[in-house]
Amino acid sequence: MAYKIGISATFVILLTLAMVWNFQGSSSDNARDVRVGLYQNSPKIYRNSQGQPDGLFIKLIEAIAEEESWQLSYVDCEWSECLNLLSNNAIDLMPxxxxxxxxxxxxxxxxxxxxxxxxxxxxxxxxxxxxxxxxxxxxxxxxxxxxxxxxxxxxxxxxxxxxxxxxxxxxxxxxxxxxxxxxxxxxxxxxxxxxxxxxxxxxxxxxxxxxxxxxxxxxxxxxxxxxxxxxxxxxxxxxxxxxxxxxxxxxxxVPVQQPRLPKLWKWALIIGLGMIVLMLCINGILRWQVRKRTRLLVETNVRFNHLLKASPVVLYQLKQDGVGYKPVWVSKNVKRLFGYEPEQLYSHDWWIGVLYEEDRQKTLDQFKEIFITGHMVHEYRVRDAEGNTRYIRDERQLIPQSNHSENEIVGTWSDLTDVYEREDELKFLSHYDPLTHLPNRQKLEERIEESIERSDELKECFAILSIDIDRFKKINETLSYQVGDAVIARIAERLKHILNVDDVLARVGGDDFVFVINDKVDVKKVSSIARKVLKRFAVPLRIDEHELMVTASIGIAMFPEDGRDPDTLLKNAEIARYSAKDKGRNSFEFFNDQLSEGMHENLMLESALRMAVERNELVLHYQPLVSFNDFTVVGVEALIRWQHPIQGLIPPYKFIPLAEETGIIGDIGLWVLREACRQMVEWDKAGLNVARASVNISVQQIETGLLPKQVESVLKETGLAAERLYLELTESTIMQDPQQASLAMTEFQKMGVKLAVDDFGTGYSSMAYLKRLPLDRLKIDRSFIKDIGADTNDEVICKAIVQLAKSLGLETVAEGVEEESQAEFLKGLGCDVAQGYLYSKPVPALELTASWKKK
Missing domain, CATH: 3.40.190.10 (Periplasmic binding protein-like II)
Structure with missing residues (x-):
């Protein structure tokens, strides 16, 4: 019988162990892996002499891991390395x-x-x-x-x-x-x-x-x-x-120090003497430990007092008396943190008196929770000694009575004012512009929604003015972003003075403002307000040593005719603003359906243009330049065309302004430069002698400062000699940024690249820049050529340009020569080169190649 009982007991034990083992295995399968950084900083965190993780933080996290079913793995690292690992998510937790x-x-x-x-x-x-x-x-x-x-x-x-x-x-x-x-x-x-x-x-x-x-x-x-x-x-x-x-x-x-007692002597004959010596030693050690502990307590007390003075946390102790709980001790740093002397806190009514009025009753009710839970944490507001509102975190622990003593409460005050103020600041920044303190786009849309609801209810209209500072980018680039910010701030102040009580002014972009007029508007009234805005802009701005003249373009959308939601109204006001800019800036324009259709067409064209380079839709046509001396071809000008898959061949005047406006002219200009140089090398390989190729340069390419390096790179890439490349710049391109243009042209001269002024006589003609810049050629604009024989003024201008070029040692090219009489007149003046339909229209490279081979 006993034998059977033993077998049964053994079976039960084995079955229990198997179940425990299976439970642990399944638990471990579901455990979360947590990587913990481990560095040497005993007694808080370290590897002990057995190589095991140890210390306060290790004991706590292992206890938490056991409760939470975490699987801990430790990653040894130095302190700074541990922080970097944590930043890069190479470890999950750093104690x-x-x-x-x-x-x-x-x-x-x-x-x-x-x-x-x-x-x-x-x-x-x-x-x-x-x-x-x-x-x-x-x-x-x-x-x-x-x-x-x-x-x-x-x-x-x-x-x-x-x-x-x-x-x-x-x-x-x-x-x-x-x-x-x-x-x-x-x-x-x-x-x-x-x-x-x-x-x-x-x-x-x-x-x-x-x-x-x-x-x-x-x-x-x-x-x-x-x-x-x-x-x-x-x-x-x-x-x-x-x-x-x-x-x-x-x-x-707080490790407990145990006195080390000397070993007993082994010889039985001196056991008694050893006991006496042992007792004396113990007594001496205990006295030494008492002195040491006393000294340590004194030093700890000094440190604690210093720590309290520097601590951001106020400590306090409350004791129960007949009336309630009265402060019996408060750390002295309460004066530094809140301005109160500790003695002021020792009255019953002090705490109630400093509670913020709106928080007082709620805080008093919360105080009662401590007698239920024994511990409480609450946040509320108080007044400091100067009457300022402060946010605090109050944490209290109830110490129950023992040996007939009264209950005590110990607690801490932590100042959370900075945290709450940062939250308020973030809330402000999410709805308002930090520079002007005007509503941002998100807040503006909320205010427009309110205007729509009010207008629907009152059956009235309101207007939205989209305002943009003309050429603001130039201010940032030439003066500085600090000056630009100052201009924005001053403009905002001027516009605020136009506001009525119900109107809204917002800043929705770098130099974009939106003005919402809510007061029973019509076209006449809105036009008057728009003119008033333009007059405000017209007054010169004095920023530091700079006196600036700024203008604005304004687009206007009316509710409900131009839209019934914020997005539509803002979009249509912007479309009208673009139209005002296209018509010369410093003006205002009301939205209409035709503007929307034109803007849609421009947007579609812009989108297609951005992909044109990648899709190989851009092509170059070449127009020969013919010498007046022997009528031989002395070069070609590369002229861009856009082979649109639907609209066919689009001339440059339709898409180049759009490319300049959208900022993609730089990519297109670089493509033209590379393709023209490549084609010149191809003609060389085919045995066709084309002396030089001319390529037009835009002001945006000059402004970037990257063009000289791009030209140098293209010449090196294609193998074309620098002296066979002409770069053509208009007078307006040069004078828009003379300093940058001069620097670029000097770099081109060093490379050996030739330089020409295109459309000469139509822009900022100036002997000063002609003498200063390293030019090789002047091109007479076609507007002076077309009326030769009919307009003596044009003939006089052509003669003056040719003579000016000769006096400066420059070559002259006449553009737009279409008739023999024009050619004869120009040749008689001493003009060097002709270009125009009289000799050839711009044609693709293959057609030009075939034409030369026939000749």
Whole structure:
């Protein structure tokens, strides 16, 4: 019978073990893997002598991991390396991290601090340090990427002092550097120093700094569930005196020192003497420990007082009496933080009196929760000594009565005012422009919605004015962005003075404003307001030493004719504004359907143009340049055309302005340059002698400052000789940015590239720039050629241009020569080269090649 019972018991035990093993296996399968950074900073976090992770933060996270079914893996690293790993999400969790402004951007932290710490300065025993002045000029070892270096620098800079930082990777390395003479002192946290300081034959100084709360940290925006779980367990453990939290604190942060007793003598004959000696030794050791503990308590008390003075947290103690709970102790930093003397807080009514009026009753009701839960955390507002509103976080713990003593409450006040003010600032920035404090686009759309509702209810109209500063980009580029910002701010102030009570002014872009007029508008009234806006712009602006004349273009959309929602109204006002710009700027335009159709066509054309280069839709036609001396071809001008898949061949006057306006002229111009040079090399290979090719350059290409390098690169890429390339610039292109144009042209001259002024006589003709710039050719504009023989003024102008060019040693080219009489007249003047339909219209390269081969 006993045998059967034994077999049954064994079977039950084995079955139970199998179930436990299976449960553990299934649990581990579902466990979450958490990578934890591990660096040496005992007693908070380190690997012990057995190579196992140990310390306060390790014990706590392992306890949390067991509760949460996490699978922990430790990644060994130095302090700064650990922070970089955390930033790059190479680890999930980093223990023992203090919060700073810089780290608050890089990492996320849980709410309840694990523990508190402060830093100390330790030096060699032969150095006497009584205060900060004694650290002047010293070499001080500091942990890389720690907050301690910055804290000490701020303290010393406040007294006009400084030191030489010696970066180290660990506190141990810092102590070793001092011992080896590579540094004079080291900054360390108090827990590490208490354990290891004396091992390196160093001593502590009275200099203490950087009180800090310590947390677990994760990469910003990641692993919030880890932080939430950590807060949950710490908050629970802190209310339980026998919890894992307090056991970990006792075992790691406050180790119990046990006296070491000498071994008993082995010989029985002197046991009695040994006992006496042993008792005397124990007595001496105990006395020494009492003295040491007393000294440590005094030093700790001094440190604690210093820490409280620098701490951002007010500590207090309440005690129950016959009336209620009365403050019996408050840390002295309450005066620094809130302006009150500690003695002012010792009355029953003080706390109720400083509560913010709107929060008072709610806060008093919340106070009663502590008698149910034993612990409470609430945020509310108070008035400081100067009457300012402050946001605080009040955390309280009830200490129940024992041995007939009265109940006590201990708590902390943390100032959250900066946090709330930053939240208010972010709310403001999400709806308003930070430069002008005007509503932004999001807020504007809300206000337009309100105007629509009001207008529908009252059966009235309102108007939207889209206002854009003309050529504002030039102000930023030529003067500075600071001047540009000042112009925006001043314009905003001027426009505000036009506002009525119900009107809205918003800034929706760099130099774009929107004006919503709500007061019973019609076309006549809106036109009057638009003129008033233009007059405000016309007044010169004085910014520093600059006097600026600015103008504006205004587009107007009316509700409900031009749209019944904010997007449509704003879009149509912008379309009208574009039309005002196209008509010469400094004007206003009302929206109509024709404008919308034209804008749609432009948008479609712009979209197609952006893809034209990639789709190989752009082509070059070449027009020969013929010498008046022997009527031989001395070169060609490359002229761009757009072979649109639907609209066919589009001439440049239809799409080049659009390319300049949208900013893609640079890409197109570079394509033209590369294609023309490539074609010249192809003609060389085919045995056709084309002396030179001319390519037109836009002002946008000059303004970038990149054109000289682009030309040099294309010449090198294609193999075309620089002297065979002519770059043609109009007078307006040169004079729009003379300095940049001069720099570019000088670079071209150094390369050997030839330069010509195109359409000469139609722009800013100036002898000054003709003499100064390295030009090779003047091209007489076709407008002076077409009426030769019919208009003597044009003939006189042509003669003057040819004579001017000869006096400056420049070659002349006549554009638009279509008749023999024109050619004869120009040849008689001494003009060098002709270009026009009399000789050839612009044709594709293949057609031009075939024509030459026939000749």
């Amino acid at each position: 023992d991290v203090a919060i700073t402004d810089e780290r608050a951007h890089r990492f996320d932290f849980h709410s309840i601090a694990v523990t508190h710490s402060w830093s100390e300065v330790w030096v060699r025993k032969d150095l006497k340090i009584l205060g900060l002045p004694d650290l002047q000029g010293m070499r001080i070892a500091v942990l890389r990427e720690s907050v301690q270096e910055v804290a000490l620098q701020k303290m010393m800079m406040g007294y006009g002092l400084g030191f030489k930082p010696v970066p180290v990777n660990t506190y141990t390395e810092g102590f070793q550097a001092v011992k080896a003479g590579k540094a004079d002192a080291v900054i360390t946290n108090v827990q590490f120093a208490d354990i290891h300081g004396t091992q390196f034959d160093l001593r502590e100084t009275p200099v203490m700094l950087n009180p800090a709360r310590l947390f677990y940290a994760t990469a910003a925006g990641l692993n919030h569930d880890l932080l939430k779980a950590i807060d949950k367990h710490i908050e629970t453990w802190r209310t339980e005196p026998d919890s894992v939290y307090y056991e970990a604190l006792k075992s790691t942060m």
